[in-house]
């Protein structure tokens with residue numbers, strides 16, 4: 001057995017079922033294992049590696065920082081954090097301020113805390129409920145998990161954070177029933193990721209915005225997976241023509257380094273004072289310098305046009321695959337789901353043999369979330385390999 005795999009299996013908590021190869025390097029949209037085998041990456045480390053691998057500007061930024069401190073602490077000012085905050089606020093029409101975190105889950109936790117303090121400050125006790133939706137995934141920490149209605153993830157860890165209720169995603173009546181004056185926040189993904197690549201309908205987003213206004217609750221968008229260019233807009237909510245109160249981002253923001261960001265309006269920021277919330281690592285100078293490069297590059301209109309065009313091309317090519325197992329292709333930009341009538345995991349496993357990294361979203365949705373720099377030629381290659389795999393698993 002490969003020595004790395006042996007060490008992993010002996011010493012690491014077995015919370016993941018990893019395939020039998022060891023990744024060692026990458027370039028562009030390609031990853032390489034320790035035997036030199038190349039994999040076309042349609043996963044990007046679960047929607048993280050937007051700029052692919054070996055990006056020269058990211059490498060230069062890292063080199064510039066190599067001999068400087070990676071951490072000062074949130075106790076002190078540092079220039080890269082302030083610069084990134086300004087860039088994010090500039091790129092986000094509704095947002096006045098940002099609070100940095102280390103991950104998506106942590107960002108959602110912060111959003112819940114901000115919402116509860118905001119409601120308590122303005123409306124007194126009792127307005128503490130949070131509404132989330134069927135199919136949602138908001139993370140694995142206790143609060144985020146409480147808003148992630150999947151028994152497999154929740155049951156072993158109960159009791160969870162109280163005060164979360166659920167409504168059906170994309171169902172206006174169900175949302176209207178759940179959102180009342182006791183609610184301080186409604187959280188949703190504009191495009192559900194883990195739940196199977198389901199975009200919110202226009203009417204649903206607008207209705208949730210109206211309901212949250214009517215009942216004085218904050219509309220919190222979880223753009224941890226669908227944000228930062230993934231859907232072809234910088235933020236996935238933009239085409240809906242609404243403005244949220246809070247937006248959580250994470251995965252691709254710092255090119256693979258851990259980061260989270262909670263963007264808020266001034267009226268939310270107003271209730272948060274020194275000592276209310278904090279974290280040791282978030283907003284450090286190294287990670288925020290890298291994120292500044294990512295946000296500048298991805299928010300550029302030519303970059304976003306590339307995502308729109310390549311995404312549309314990938315969707316079209318997937319729709320052309322002649323397989324009885326494909327029931328439909330959905331999603332936005334380079335966040336696509338292929339609905340299959342067969343389990344998707346054997347396909348993912350067969351992909352390893354054929355040099356392609358694929359991912360599921362649920363049991364029967366093939367999720368395609370490649371690096372945003374993927375070219376049409378690489379899309380062609382990916383689609384050819386997927387078509388071959390579909391014939392093979394028949």
Ligand SMILES: Cc1ncc(COP(=O)(O)O)c(C=O)c1O
Pocket residue numbers: 046103104105106108137138139140189193194222223224225226250251
């Ligand atoms: C929409 C969404 N929210 C939150 C999370 C949790 O993020 P993290 O794993 O960084 O804690 C994820 C992770 O997949 C996600 O897709």
